Structures are given as structure tokens and as C-alpha cells.
Amino acid sequence: QKEVEQNSGPLSVPEGAIASLNCTYSDRGSQSFFWYRQYSGKSPELIMSIYSNGDKEDGRFTAQLNKASQYVSLLIRDSQPSDSATYLCAVKRFFSGNQFYFGTGTSLTVIP
Amino acid sequence: ETGVTQSPTHLIKTRGQQVTLRCSSQSGHNTVSWYQQALGQGPQFIFQYYREEENGRGNFPPRFSGLQFPNYSSELNVNALELDDSALYLCASSRTPPGQGAFDYGYTFGSGTRLTVV
Numbered sequence: 001q002k003e004v005e006q007n008s009g010p011l012s013v014p015e016g017a018i019a020s021l022n023c024t025y026s027d028r029g030s031q032s033f034f035w036y037r038q039y040s041g042k043s044p045e046l047i048m049s050i051y052s053n054g055d056k057e058d059g060r061f062t063a064q065l066n067k068a069s070q071y072v073s074l075l076i077r078d079s080q081p082s083d084s085a086t087y088l089c090a091v092k093r094f095f096s097g098n099q100f101y102f103g104t105g106t107s108l109t110v111i112p
Numbered sequence: 113e114t115g116v117t118q119s120p121t122h123l124i125k126t127r128g129q130q131v132t133l134r135c136s137s138q139s140g141h142n143t144v145s146w147y148q149q150a151l152g153q154g155p156q157f158i159f160q161y162y163r164e165e166e167n168g169r170g171n172f173p174p175r176f177s178g179l180q181f182p183n184y185s186s187e188l189n190v191n192a193l194e195l196d197d198s199a200l201y202l203c204a205s206s207r208t209p210p211g212q213g214a215f216d217y218g219y220t221f222g223s224g225t226r227l228t229v230v
Contacts, residue, residue, distance in 0.1 A: 100155075
């Protein structure tokens with residue numbers, strides 16, 4: 001079982017719609033959760049971090065965490081073509097030798 | 113505030129050779145981590161350095177080694193290169209070592225070094 005799992009996609013949404021990206025993790029001891037955006041050929045860029053159950057909003061982005069169900073999601077409202085990228089979910093376990101575990105990413109395409 | 117810079121951007125090496133990749137951390141960041149990202153995969157943790165010492169290591173063989181310097185810059189060395197070492201190598205810096213505080217701030221990644229082993 002992988003530490004972090006994401007649907008690879010591709011996920012396509014029309015411009016202006018809500019894009020929903022999901023991630024599940026295997027270790028209940030995980031404490032910190034992150035979403036990164038990676039454009040093709042570029043390095044990952046931190047979008048959101050979330051540590052507590054519930055929702056966290058930042059502009060058009062909302063991260064949701066449910067530790068009981070071991071999933072974290074990212075909602076992108078009013079999707080723009082510039083949001084087209086691969087979105088990586090990253091999880092930090094409480095005792096993990098200081099490493100972050102990344103999923104394989106979900107490819108999102110926003111259609112104009 | 114300068115970001116994380118890596119050099120070189122691209123590199124082609126022959127199987128069996130050795131390579132050194134370099135990274136300058138973001139201003140104010142004292143911890144550097146290295147990740148390997150194969151095509152279509154998420155980044156895989158290689159190791160982390162804090163105060164010039166290795167502070168965590170992933171599932172990579174000893175031919176992957178590193179250094180951190182007093183100015184927090186870092187090197188990744190890979191000996192006896194194999195074809196499977198072809199990947200994007202990412203350096204990431206952070207303000208505090210993950211695990212040292214109640215929460216983690218997350219990384220700032222450099223632009224990466226694309227290594228091709230032929």
C-alpha cells in the first residue's frame with residue numbers, strides 16, 4: 001500500500017467550474033498535509049498546508065482534511081486555464097525521519 | 113528574498129560516472145532536503161541536512177551522498193550512475209527542520225536538475 005494515493009487523472013473541467021482533487025494516506029499518525037502545484041517541466045510550488053480537521057480557504061483554493069477517513073482534498077473554485085497543472089499531495093508523518101511522502105499527482109486540465 | 117537555486121539545470125552522464133548537483137537554499141532557510149522525481153511520479157525523499165549533518169534519509173543506496181555547508185548550501189553526489197538514476201533532482205529548503213516543531217511549514221523547491229544517464 002502506498003503512503004499517499006491520488007487519482008492520476010487526467011481531470012478535465014471547464015473554465016469557471018470547481019475542480020476537486022482528492023488524496024488518501026495510509027498512516028493515521030500523519031500530522032501535516034500539503035498541496036503542491038507542478039507545471040510541466042517545472043518544480044513543485046506550495047499552494048496550501050493544512051493540519052487540523054475541517055476546511056482551510058485561501059483565495060480560490062480550499063483544502064479539506066478528514067483524519068478519521070484519512071483523506072485530504074483540494075477544491076479550486078472558478079477554475080482558470082492557468083490552473084492546468086499536476087497537483088501533488090504531500091503528507092508528513094509524526095515520526096518519519098523528516099521526510100514528506102508525495103503522491104504521484106493528479107493532472108488537471110481547465111478547458112477554456 | 114532569493115529563492116532556492118540549483119545548478120546545473122540539465123546534465124547528461126554516462127553509466128558508471130559520478131555526478132555532483134548543487135543547491136543554494138532560500139534566504140532564512142537552514143534545512144535542505146533532496147528529492148528524486150522520475151517521470152510521471154511524485155518526488156521521492158533522498159535525504160535532509162540540518163546544521164551540516166544528515167537529519168533523515170529515505171530508501172536510497174549509499175552511493176547517494178550529500179553535504180551541507182555553513183552557508184546552508186548543499187551538494188548531492190551520486191556515484192556509479194545507473195540508467196534508473198535518470199530523473200529530475202529537486203532541492204527543497206525550509207525554515208525549520210520538519211519534525212522539530214509542532215507543525216511543518218512545507219518546502220520551497222528549487223527549479224531542479226534534469227539528469228539523464230546514458
